[in-house]
Amino acid sequence: GAVVSQHPSWVICKSGTSVKIECRSLDFQATTMFWYRQFPKQSLMLMATSNEGSKATYEQGVEKDKFLINHASLTLSTLTVTSAHPEDSSFYICSAVVLRGSSYNEQFFGPGTRLTVL
Amino acid sequence: QKEVEQNSGPLSVPEGAIASLNCTYSDRVSQSFFWYRQYSGKSPELIMSIYSNGDKEDGRFTAQLNKASQYVSLLIRDSQPSDSATYLCAVNIRPNSGYALNFGKGTSLLVTP
Numbered sequence: 001g002a003v004v005s006q007h008p009s010w011v012i013c014k015s016g017t018s019v020k021i022e023c024r025s026l027d028f029q030a031t032t033m034f035w036y037r038q039f040p041k042q043s044l045m046l047m048a049t050s051n052e053g054s055k056a057t058y059e060q061g062v063e064k065d066k067f068l069i070n071h072a073s074l075t076l077s078t079l080t081v082t083s084a085h086p087e088d089s090s091f092y093i094c095s096a097v098v099l100r101g102s103s104y105n106e107q108f109f110g111p112g113t114r115l116t117v118l
Numbered sequence: 119q120k121e122v123e124q125n126s127g128p129l130s131v132p133e134g135a136i137a138s139l140n141c142t143y144s145d146r147v148s149q150s151f152f153w154y155r156q157y158s159g160k161s162p163e164l165i166m167s168i169y170s171n172g173d174k175e176d177g178r179f180t181a182q183l184n185k186a187s188q189y190v191s192l193l194i195r196d197s198q199p200s201d202s203a204t205y206l207c208a209v210n211i212r213p214n215s216g217y218a219l220n221f222g223k224g225t226s227l228l229v230t231p
Contacts, residue, residue, distance in 0.1 A: 034218050043206065043221040044162070093161045097217040105150060105217045107208075112161040 002098045003027050006110035013084055014118055021079045021113045023094030029074035030096035034107070035067075038091040050077040050094075084117045091115075122209050124222035132230055137194040139225050141207030144188065151183055152219065153192045154206040162206055166192065197229045 003026040013019050023033055031052045036044040048069055049057040056069035068080040081088055093112040097105050121144040131137045139153075150169055154162035166181040168174045168190065174181045180193040194201055204226050208219040 032217065043223040044219075046211065046218050046220070049218055091161075095219075105210075106164060106167050107152070107217060107219060108164060109154075109161040114159075 002096070002106070002108040004094065004096050004108050004110040006094055006113050008113060009111060010114040010116075012116045012118065015085050016083055018080055018082045019084055019115060021081075021092055021094075021115075023077045023079070023096075023110050025075045025096045028096070028098060030077075031074060032097055033071060033077040034095045034097075035069065035077075035079050036093045036095065036109075038093060038112075044093065047079075050079075052077075081115065084115070086117045089115055089117045122207055122220050122222040124205075124207050124225045126223055127226040128228050129225055130228045130230060131197050133197060133199060135197050135229075137197045137201065137227055137229070139192040139194075139205050139207075139227065141190045141192075141222055142188055143190070143207075143209045143220075145209065145220075146185075146188065148188075148209045150210040150217075151181070151190045152208040153179075153181060153190075154208060154221075155201075156204045156206055156224065158204075165205075194227075197227075199229045199231055202227055202229045 005024045007022045033050040035047045038044045046059050047062045050069045050071040052071045058064045071077040095107045095109045097107050123142045153166045156162045168181040168183045178195045182191045204224040206224045207222040211218045211220045
């Protein structure tokens with residue numbers, strides 16, 4: 001199957017500190033990974049597209065200097081929340097796409113990282 | 119932002135019944151459609167993908183797609199209490215240029231014993 005892992009699964013930090021979240025594809029290579037954020041009782045919202053070997057593409061309204069994304073290899077993307085504040089507290093979920101032929105794609109999600117900023 | 123609309127529910131069905139979940143989308147050029155199940159506090163789990171008009175069956179699940187009506191649905195037969203979860207409809211945001219997903223807000227399903 002297509003397995004995506006995330007680390008850590010949860011983190012609590014003080015306001016103003018930075019937090020790094022790792023996303024790994026365990027049994028396949030992922031040239032593209034995605035980072036989503038989910039607030040309580042809300043749906044997933046795409047934050048950015050992480051491309052191996054190039055700069056990430058951020059969605060409108062997402063601060064690229066605050067949410068640093070690095071996709072250094074075909075199996076690892078990292079999201080760093082810099083100078084975190086309580087409003088950044090959320091469930092961060094990464095995903096990777098498995099391409100099946102030229103037309104079909106399926107996206108698999110990591111287990112998520114729950115960030116709480118005090 | 120293109121919209122994906124779902125009834126938030128909760129949808130309550132008795133055990134053994136058919137649960138019917140519906141979703142509409144606004145971007146007419148969307149090509150790929152997905153249903154995910156999300157348990158509270160967990161990340162989404164892919165249930166079905168559908169790309170062509172018509173029905174697609176996988177076990178107790180059937181996805182239905184009607185591109186002319188911009189409508190996609192999920193039927194769950196013989197519903198079980200373990201099916202109680204939030205079901206998210208998702209559509210490719212930018213067809214043919216990436217695979218990021220635009221999610222609906224989800225429908226909460228409760229299957230009662």
